[in-house]
Amino acid sequence: MKKLLNRRTFLKGSLAGSAAAVSVGRSQKAMAKDFEGYPESMGVLVDLSRCVGCRSCEAACNEEQNLPAPEKPFNDFSVFDEMHHGQKRRTDETRYTVVNRYDVPEIDHPLFRKIQCNHCQEPACLTSCFVNAYTKTPEGAVIYDASVCVGCRTCMVACPFYIPAFRYSSAFNPRIMKCIFCYDTRLKNGQPPACVEACPQEALTFGHRKELIRIGHQRIRENKDQYVDHIYGEHEAGGTAWMYLSPVDFEKVGFDTSVPKEPILNFVKDFLAIVPMVLTIWPALFAGIHLLATRKDGIKKQQQTEGETEK
Amino acid sequence: MKKMAQTSQEIPIVDHNRNDGTLWLIKEKILLGLSPEEYKTMLKRNPVNWFLFVLLGVGIPLIIIRYLFGLDTVTHSSNDYPWGLFLGFGLFGMVPLSASGFLLGTTVEIFGRKDFVPIERLALLNGLLGYFFAVVYLEVDLGMPWRLPYPMFVSLGPAAVLFLVAWHVATYLSVQIAEILPAYFEWIGWLKGKRFIKSITIGLTIAGIILSTLHQGALGALFTYAPTKVHPLWLSTNFIWIHFFCSAIFAGLSMVIVVSTLCKRFMTWRCDERFLNNIDDLTVKLGKGCSYAIITYLVIKVVGIAHDNEWAYLLTGWGNYFMLEIAVGVILPFFLFTIGVKNYLPNLVRLAAFISVLGIIWNRLNTALIGFNWQLYQEVPRWQEVWVTCTIFAIYFMVYRFILYRLPILYEWKGDK
Amino acid sequence: MRSTLMATLSIMIMMAIGALYPNQSFALDAEDAPEVVELDALSDLYEPVTFDHAMHVDAAECVECHHHTTGQQPVDPNCLRCHATSEETDSISCGECHSAERFSPQDLKERSNPDLYHIDKPGLKGAYHLNCVGCHEEVDGPTGCQDCHAMTEKGKKQFQVSIVPPKAGSKKDAHE
Numbered sequence: 001m002k003k004l005l006n007r008r009t010f011l012k013g014s015l016a017g018s019a020a021a022v023s024v025g026r027s028q029k030a031m032a033k034d035f036e037g038y039p040e041s042m043g044v045l046v047d048l049s050r051c052v053g054c055r056s057c058e059a060a061c062n063e064e065q066n067l068p069a070p071e072k073p074f075n076d077f078s079v080f081d082e083m084h085h086g087q088k089r090r091t092d093e094t095r096y097t098v099v100n101r102y103d104v105p106e107i108d109h110p111l112f113r114k115i116q117c118n119h120c121q122e123p124a125c126l127t128s129c130f131v132n133a134y135t136k137t138p139e140g141a142v143i144y145d146a147s148v149c150v151g152c153r154t155c156m157v158a159c160p161f162y163i164p165a166f167r168y169s170s171a172f173n174p175r176i177m178k179c180i181f182c183y184d185t186r187l188k189n190g191q192p193p194a195c196v197e198a199c200p201q202e203a204l205t206f207g208h209r210k211e212l213i214r215i216g217h218q219r220i221r222e223n224k225d226q227y228v229d230h231i232y233g234e235h236e237a238g239g240t241a242w243m244y245l246s247p248v249d250f251e252k253v254g255f256d257t258s259v260p261k262e263p264i265l266n267f268v269k270d271f272l273a274i275v276p277m278v279l280t281i282w283p284a285l286f287a288g289i290h291l292l293a294t295r296k297d298g299i300k301k302q303q304q305t306e307g308e309t310e311k
Numbered sequence: 312m313k314k315m316a317q318t319s320q321e322i323p324i325v326d327h328n329r330n331d332g333t334l335w336l337i338k339e340k341i342l343l344g345l346s347p348e349e350y351k352t353m354l355k356r357n358p359v360n361w362f363l364f365v366l367l368g369v370g371i372p373l374i375i376i377r378y379l380f381g382l383d384t385v386t387h388s389s390n391d392y393p394w395g396l397f398l399g400f401g402l403f404g405m406v407p408l409s410a411s412g413f414l415l416g417t418t419v420e421i422f423g424r425k426d427f428v429p430i431e432r433l434a435l436l437n438g439l440l441g442y443f444f445a446v447v448y449l450e451v452d453l454g455m456p457w458r459l460p461y462p463m464f465v466s467l468g469p470a471a472v473l474f475l476v477a478w479h480v481a482t483y484l485s486v487q488i489a490e491i492l493p494a495y496f497e498w499i500g501w502l503k504g505k506r507f508i509k510s511i512t513i514g515l516t517i518a519g520i521i522l523s524t525l526h527q528g529a530l531g532a533l534f535t536y537a538p539t540k541v542h543p544l545w546l547s548t549n550f551i552w553i554h555f556f557c558s559a560i561f562a563g564l565s566m567v568i569v570v571s572t573l574c575k576r577f578m579t580w581r582c583d584e585r586f587l588n589n590i591d592d593l594t595v596k597l598g599k600g601c602s603y604a605i606i607t608y609l610v611i612k613v614v615g616i617a618h619d620n621e622w623a624y625l626l627t628g629w630g631n632y633f634m635l636e637i638a639v640g641v642i643l644p645f646f647l648f649t650i651g652v653k654n655y656l657p658n659l660v661r662l663a664a665f666i667s668v669l670g671i672i673w674n675r676l677n678t679a680l681i682g683f684n685w686q687l688y689q690e691v692p693r694w695q696e697v698w699v700t701c702t703i704f705a706i707y708f709m710v711y712r713f714i715l716y717r718l719p720i721l722y723e724w725k726g727d728k
Numbered sequence: 729m730r731s732t733l734m735a736t737l738s739i740m741i742m743m744a745i746g747a748l749y750p751n752q753s754f755a756l757d758a759e760d761a762p763e764v765v766e767l768d769a770l771s772d773l774y775e776p777v778t779f780d781h782a783m784h785v786d787a788a789e790c791v792e793c794h795h796h797t798t799g800q801q802p803v804d805p806n807c808l809r810c811h812a813t814s815e816e817t818d819s820i821s822c823g824e825c826h827s828a829e830r831f832s833p834q835d836l837k838e839r840s841n842p843d844l845y846h847i848d849k850p851g852l853k854g855a856y857h858l859n860c861v862g863c864h865e866e867v868d869g870p871t872g873c874q875d876c877h878a879m880t881e882k883g884k885k886q887f888q889v890s891i892v893p894p895k896a897g898s899k900k901d902a903h904e
Contacts, residue, residue: 050858052861052871054873055887056773059886059887059888060886062886062888063886069888069891070888070891071891071893071894072891072893073887073888073889073890073891073893074886074887074888074889075873075879075887075889076893078893085391085687085688085690086688087391087687087688090390090391091390092390109865124536127470127471127536128471128472128473128536129468129471129473130462130467130468130471130472130473130474130476130477131461131462131465131466131467131468132466132467132468133466133468145466148461148465148466149458150453150455150458150459150461150462151453151454151455151458152453152473153393153394154393154471154473154533154536156390156393157393157394157533157534157536157537157540158536158537160537160538160539160540162390162391164390165390166388166390166393168381168382168383168386168388169381169383169388170381171377171378171379171380171381171382171454172454172455174381174382174454174455190832190833191831191832192831196831197831199854200853200854200856200857200873201854201857201858201861202830202850202851202853202854202855202857202858205848206831206836207831207836207839208836208840211836211839211840211847214847215847215848218847218848219848222806256539258539259539260538260539264536264538267535267536267538267548268472268532268535268536268548270535270548270549270552271472271528271529271531271532271535271551271552272470272472272532274528274552275475275525278521278524278525279521279525282517282520282521282524283517283521286417286421286516286517286520287513287517289421289422290420290421290422290423290513290517293421293422293423294423297423
């Protein structure tokens with residue numbers, strides 16, 4: 001009778017275990033499907049050979065997104081000499097976009113590179129977020145909902161472009177600060193973002209991502225020797241909505257060319273794949289081991305009780 | 312306390328009844344059977360308490376400032392290094408050291424190794440407190456405590472690795488509380504509760520194994536989101552979850568050895584004969600487990616490098632640093648464990664355990680902070696950040712000590728069980 | 729405003745001449761061009777530009793700014809593929825081809841026509857700046873924003889020019 005009870009309690013335990021397994025296992029399944037990006041997704045093609053570093057985009061962004069006033073006015077070009085920890089300026093809680101200057105020896109004039117969120121097709125920030133604060137809209141923007149964010153900053157770790165910044169200065173309202181492609185004020189209504197509209201040189205070309213890739217390749221093809229034959233962002237990180245053309249090798253103008261040509265999520269899938277396996281196999285395995293390991297004890301006990309009754 | 316325990320027959324408390332047969336009140340149990348004056352004297356006499364007093368005297372205000380004025384008051388608030396010491400040490404370091412709970416739980420309850428019983432509760436408590444304080448570190452880092460349940464109930468992102476960590480750590484915390492409750496029930500004398508927990512022990516233990524395997528691995532897998540940022544020697548995207556899980560095994564066991572050593576040395580009055588007589592034996596046995604786990608870890612570490620073909624990195628400065636970590640944090644304790652186990656030298660095993668605990672913390676810091684952004688620049692934490700980290704660790708230590716002084720962890724309850 | 733009128737007028741005159749001699753194809757003559765053109769269609773953050781056309785006529789060939797529209801043969805071999813024998817067009821004003829409404833849904837829709845070759849044609853603002861700044865860099869002409877057009881009050885507001893940057897010494901304090 002005692003043995004029976006043991007088995008029953010054991011079953012109870014393992015049932016609870018596998019119930020948990022089923023509920024978590026199901027939620028894991030939803031993510032593993034392929035996603036090629038929204039067909040009507042918009043993007044911007046940035047042409048480094050056109051940018052003159054006028055910072056109009058920075059000024060326009062600041063106004064459009066109601067960001068805090070900058071330390072220096074936007075027509076102050078000494079910012080190009082600023083260095084922090086040996087790094088050029090980056091996005092932070094006061095600026096969603098930044099233009100940096102690069103002096104490349106083989107060209108007689110400096111090159112300028114605008115950085116902002118690249119709005120990946122399969123964003124690492126989105127896939128790493130455990131409260132679903134990020135959304136990739138059909139228009140192509142990666143937007144963020146501060147009201148559900150707990151502030152774990154995994155998105156900042158995951159972003160291969162070092163874009164999301166955190167409002168560390170706020171104790172009660174900390175949040176991620178990042179370019180949202182002017183989604184609510186412009187993109188939603190079919191308008192280009194403020195920076196694109198502000199650019200005098202049309203260094204920023206707004207359009208359907210598919211068209212932009214055509215345009216980019218045409219520009220490379222028809223302006224021989226003026227561009228490196230590569231569109232940065234066509235495949236980087238699985239493809240981004242913001243893409244770049246450059247007259248010199250991309251690493252010379254601050255691009256990380258080690259960013260993989262596939263979504264960051266692919267590197268995580270190895271682990272995600274083992275989750276359902278562990279959840280289903282472990283309970284059975286360890287329950288089995290338990291039964292085997294304690295079998296002798298059971299037999300001994302039984303023999304003992306039998307011996308006692310015989311006596 | 313040691314002196315008081317020697318002079319009094321009734322202290323330390325091991326039973327519901329005094330020698331004269333009357334019951335101890337809960338309040339008296341909390342004061343360890345001392346009068347309030349005696350208790351104060353005891354606190355004042357211990358130099359460790361003075362040290363803690365100074366540490367907390369600065370640390371607690373820092374934490375309050377952090378909660379009132381934002382994280383940038385204590386950290387560099389770096390956008391390049393989103394995770395600092397609170398997570399690098401507090402979360403990534405504390406969790407593997409707390410694997411002891413599920414390991415000893417499995418050994419005793421699943422494998423039926425009843426010889427480990429004297430140390431089982433210590434291991435369970437070590438697990439519970441480690442996890443709890445990992446969450447405390449996390450909370451100090453995040454702020455906004457009212458949003459802690461968001462990932463569970465308000466807005467779910469089930470495809471994220473951190474989702475798994477959050478759920479599993481939360482669930483596992485409950486499991487561990489349940490596992491340690493019998494000690495509490497014995498102490499307050501509520502046997503019904505204890506019997507209920509006992510009836511679901513196997514289920515709890517198996518749940519513990521599943522949850523531990525996954526979230527120990529998941530903490531490593533978090534870094535697979537940053538394949539371009541973490542130095543390739545510390546990040547093998549295919550293997551890192553196994554690395555983290557496997558190293559947690561010897562980290563957890565080593566932590567139990569370290570804690571039990573400290574208890575044996577500094578809290579002898581609280582340990583009973585069963586604990587003191589068995590601890591050398593158990594240390595060596597745990598050391599054996601450690602040496603198996605550590606050699607497995609070493610092998611899969613090498614496999615990870617071979618798999619990604621990263622041999623060339625070993626010749627760089629980073630490679631030398633990596634090999635130093637492996638030599639000091641893995642190979643050295645492995646040899647010490649092996650020699651200690653072979654020749655039955657419990658103290659050598661203890662030394663090995665101590666080194667491997669430090670080695671694991673070092674490894675986690677290397678992965679999360681030092682090897683992170685290896686192509687960018689190094690960030691040295693501000694003193695406030697270090698101080699807060701130490702403060703929380705001190706609170707962890709105090710809670711740990713508080714419980715060990717009272718609950719039947721290091722001794723068997725003499726009253727009804 | 730007056731010069732725009734003049735520009736329009738002169739274009740109309742030229743068109744009239746073209747109508748008088750329908751069979752005679754000839755390139756527009758630089759001397760027919762207006763002396764000064766006021767570029768004001770896009771003025772917003774900056775004042776309009778008073779463009780000294782006569783001066784630029786001396787510095788450059790028509791084709792360098794007007795492409796094939798004046799009837800001169802383009803230099804770029806890529807353009808020659810189609811425009812080797814192109815005649816002058818009805819209008820040679822920039823805004824005729826380069827849309828001031830660049831990136832509007834309408835503009836993007838027109839460009840998505842799969843048969844269209846000129847999918848990469850800049851808008852009016854882009855065309856002005858790319859052409860002007862590109863050449864000015866080569867010939868050391870003025871390239872600063874306010875060298876050509878002064879900032880309007882609106883522009884000053886957007887660029888937040890009133891901000892006085894912290895001095896280099898006190899920079900650290902501003903950070904903390």
